[in-house]
Each structure stands twice: as structure tokens, then as C-alpha cells.
Amino acid sequence: MIYKPYSLHNFRQIPQMSFLTDEQKLEIEVVGTVLPFKTDNYVVDELIDWSNFEKDPFFHLTFPQREMLHEKDFSRIASLLKTNASKELVKEEVNRIRLKLNPNPAGQENNVPVFNGKRLNGIQHKYRETMLFFPTQGQTCHAYCTFCFRWPQFALNEFKFAMKEADQMVEYLKANPHISDVLFTGGDPAVMKTRFFESYFNALLDADIPHLKNIRIGTKSLAYWPYRYTTDPDADDLLRLFEKVKKRGINVALMAHLNHPGELKTKAVQEAVQRLLNAGVQIRSQSPVMRNINDRADIWAENWKEQVRQGIVPYYMFVARDTGAQDYFAVSLNRAWQIFRGAYNQVSGICRTVKGPSMSCSPGKVQIVGVSEIKGQKVFVLNFLQGRDPSWVGKPFFAKFDPKAVWFDDLEPALGESGFFFEEAYLEMLA
Numbered sequence: 368m369i370y371k372p373y374s375l376h377n378f379r380q381i382p383q384m385s386f387l388t389d390e391q392k393l394e395i396e397v398v399g400t401v402l403p404f405k406t407d408n409y410v411v412d413e414l415i416d417w418s419n420f421e422k423d424p425f426f427h428l429t430f431p432q433r434e435m436l437h438e439k440d441f442s443r444i445a446s447l448l449k450t451n452a453s454k455e456l457v458k459e460e461v462n463r464i465r466l467k468l469n470p471n472p473a474g475q476e477n478n479v480p481v482f483n484g485k486r487l488n489g490i491q492h493k494y495r496e497t498m499l500f501f502p503t504q505g506q507t508c509h510a511y512c513t514f515c516f517r518w519p520q521f522a523l524n525e526f527k528f529a530m531k532e533a534d535q536m537v538e539y540l541k542a543n544p545h546i547s548d549v550l551f552t553g554g555d556p557a558v559m560k561t562r563f564f565e566s567y568f569n570a571l572l573d574a575d576i577p578h579l580k581n582i583r584i585g586t587k588s589l590a591y592w593p594y595r596y597t598t599d600p601d602a603d604d605l606l607r608l609f610e611k612v613k614k615r616g617i618n619v620a621l622m623a624h625l626n627h628p629g630e631l632k633t634k635a636v637q638e639a640v641q642r643l644l645n646a647g648v649q650i651r652s653q654s655p656v657m658r659n660i661n662d663r664a665d666i667w668a669e670n671w672k673e674q675v676r677q678g679i680v681p682y683y684m685f686v687a688r689d690t691g692a693q694d695y696f697a698v699s700l701n702r703a704w705q706i707f708r709g710a711y712n713q714v715s716g717i718c719r720t721v722k723g724p725s726m727s728c729s730p731g732k733v734q735i736v737g738v739s740e741i742k743g744q745k746v747f748v749l750n751f752l753q754g755r756d757p758s759w760v761g762k763p764f765f766a767k768f769d770p771k772a773v774w775f776d777d778l779e780p781a782l783g784e785s786g787f788f789f790e791e792a793y794l795e796m797l798a
């Protein structure tokens with residue numbers, strides 16, 4: 368299958384656009400001017416059900432929707448486009464709106480290490496065991512998710528994290544014996560040609576680092592372009608490369624971003640999964656819970672069951688980040704917990720490898736364990752699944768129950784405490 372991307376410039380050529388009114392197409396154009404927009408022929412032809420596109424999760428997942436902007440911002444851009452305003456003026460307005468959308472959530476710049484006096488801009492190291500690596504060639508995606516917290520990378524250059532040099536990654540890794548995992552991320556590293564994977568992986572193998580146990584690849588490619596592992600010209604080479612890494616005693620894990628069971632139904636994705644498993648690759652799944660996409664327990668239960676049937680290990684349920692079109696997707700923490708529990712309750716033990724719902728915030732990954740009552744006060748029970756300080760992990764703590772809270776920042780300590788147990792140490796770390 369030949370890859371064909373669509374974006375703001377050519378989406379009107381998509382044959383299925385005939386299902387939309389002129390007004391709906393204009394809405395895509397207006398919102399797509401502010402938020403990054405890109406989709407591809409696989410998503411359009413195989414995932415979206417055009418007979419019911421207004422309700423279709425994959426349409427909401429990749430096509431900009433009017434309600435993703437505040438009404439005022441939407442009208443402002445719409446009127447600029449309708450009156451053929453100058454490019455400069457549009458750009459100025461677009462930037463103003465983008466900067467309001469929290470383009471850099473969870474203080475990601477705090478995760479960039481300084482090594483031998485230099486900031487390593489393509490690396491983030493926040494949790495002791497796992498280093499994130501942002502290869503320069505992998506900072507785009509086959510299609511863009513409308514909820515993505517990486518959106519500034521596609522739209523705002525000054526926030527870009529990326530690195531070309533494998534050497535620096537290897538040196539940093541050698542100097543940090545606690546790191547067992549290197550997680551390739553982006554964007555989507557799977558957009559890289561195999562020869563780039565080869566140069567990075569070979570550098571890691573040649574360095575022969577005994578504490579390196581897992582190479583992980585965070586990717587949406589299974590759902591947006593499964594042909595990366597089947598018919599792309601360098602698909603076979605990529606699988607052989609994974610096999611080689613495995614043979615050298617390093618585990619290869621594909622951290623697959625899978626939002627909805629519909630993504631697992633096509634012949635192409637099932638073949639891709641089988642080929643990866645045959646090459647010895649582990650596949651683990653993760654996804655945020657989002658309104659309009661997957662905000663029902665049954666969807667998650669079906670997703671986990673189908674994943675496990677195909678050999679994929681359910682890994683994380685996330686709470687949607689506080690960035691971009693968050694208002695459009697936000698599910699309250701209380702609701703996220705109910706969805707998690709409702710789904711977890713109806714699957715067998717082998718699906719219960721999943722953790723969540725989890726918020727990736729600046730101090731760490733905070734799980735909503737549940738809602739309970741202590742000394743007459745209704746509380747959220749929380750727990751760090753990952754922490755900037757590993758000693759925070761696994762100690763339950765409490766926040767006042769708030770049915771409207773959608774993110775960690777909305778929460779307050781419960782039971783008369785003046786702060787959460789980790790707060791002082793956390794502020795000290797940032798200082």
C-alpha cells in the first residue's frame with residue numbers, strides 16, 4: 368500500500384469529503400489552521416465509517432472539530448479566512464491562540480539532562496530506570512491525533528525536543544547504570560526509515576552496555592499505518608533488525624498507542640501484529656481515556672480482550688493531558704476511575720496487566736486508585752506509579768473528592784493536610 372498523507376492543503380481531495388457540507392469542511396480548515404492536522408489513506412479508507420462520520424471515533428481522532436476551539440477563537444479565525452486576511456495576520460492570531468493552550472504541559476523542560484556541561488536536547492530522563500530518546504527523524508507522525516500533547520512539536524518549533532547524535536545517547540547511558548530502558552519516542556519514531564533505526568540500534572549494540580535491558584518504541588503506527596510492518600519497502604529489514612537486537616539479549620517492546628477496538632479489526636493491523644510477534648517483539652498497549660472516543664467501560668473491556676487475544680499486553684490507561692483541545696476530550700477523574708473499574712471488572716486476569724487511570728504530571732505518574740471515605744470525608748485515593756523520586760512510588764495518598772476535577776492541579780489534600788506528602792521534596796528538586 369502506498370502511503371498518502373492528507374493535511375490542510377489537500378484534505379478537500381479526499382473522495383469521502385463528499386459526505387460533508389461546505390460548512391463542515393470550512394470548520395476543518397479553521398480548526399486545522401490552529402491545531403496540527405494530518406491524516407492518511409489508511410485511516411480514511413479503513414478506519415473511518417463515513418456513513419456515520421459525525422459519531423465516528425476515528426473521525427474525531429484525526430479530523431479537527433469545531434468545538435476544539437473556544438467559540439470566540441473559532442469565529443476570529445473563521446472571519447479572517449473568509450475575508451482573505453493576510454498570512455501575517457492569520458499567523459499572529461493563530462500563535463496567540465496556541466499559546467493559550469498550554470503548549471508545554473508537565474514542565475517537560477525539567478526532564479532534559481545536563482551532561483558534561485551540555486543540555487542534551489533530544490533526551491528526557493525523569494524516571495530513574497527509563498531514558499526517553501527523541502530521534503530527529505522521528506518527530507512527525509503518520510497522522511496526528513487531535514488530542515495530542517506533542518502538538519507543539521508539529522506546530523511550534525521552539526518546543527521541539529530532538530537529537531541526531533547517537534553518541535551522546537550512548538555516553539549518557541553508560542554514565543547512568545540505573546537506566547535499564549531506552550524508550551524511542553517522538554512524534555512517532557516508526558515514521559523513520561529502517562536505516563535510521565539501524566544506526567541508533569547498532570550504536571547501542573556496539574556500546575555493549577550491560578545495564579541496557581529493554582529498547583522500547585512508543586508508536587501509533589500499528590493503528591495509523593500498519594503497513595510499516597508488512598508491505599513498506601523496508602518493513603522486512605525492520606523486523607530483521609528487531610530480531611537481531613533480541614538475539615543480542617535485549618528485549619524489544621513496541622509501546623503501541625491504541626485508543627479503540629476498531630483499530631484492531633483490519634486485516635492489515637492483524638498481520639502487522641503477527642509479524643512483530645513472530646520477530647520476537649513484545650507489544651504493549653496504552654491510551655488516554657477521552658470523551659467522544661472511548662469514554663465507556665465496554666469499549667475498554669473489548670479493547671483489552673481483543674488485544675490479549677492477538678498477543679498484545681494491556682499496559683496503561685491514561686487521563687487525557689491538560690493541553691491543546693483538552694476541554695473537548697476531558698473526562699473527569701471520577702468518571703475515568705469508573706470507566707477503568709467497569710472495564711477491569713469484566714475481563715479475565717490476563718487482561719489485568721493494565722495500570723491506571725494515570726495522570727502524567729510533573730511530579731510523576733499519578734494513579735487514581737479509587738474513591739473512598741475516611742473519617743466521614745469523601746476522598747480520592749491516589750498512588751504514584753512513577754515518581755521523580757522513586758521512593759514516592761507505591762505510597763497511597765489522599766485528595767479531597769471533587770466530581771468536577773479533570774487533572775491533578777484541580778485536587779487538594781484531604782483530611783486537613785496542608786500539602787501532599789511529596790510537595791516539599793518536589794519543590795526542592797525543581798529549585
Ligand SMILES: *Cc1c(COP(=O)(O)O)cnc(C)c1O
Pocket residue numbers: 478491493494497498499550727732752753
Ligand atoms: C511514562 C514515562 C516513562 C515510562 O514510564 P513506564 O512506567 O516505565 O512506562 C518514562 N519517562 C517519562 C517522562 C514518562 O512520562
Ligand code: SF4
Pocket residue numbers: 507508510511512513515516517518553554555586587624
Ligand atoms: S501519534 Fe502520538 S505523537 Fe503522533 S499525534 Fe498521535 S498521540 Fe501525538
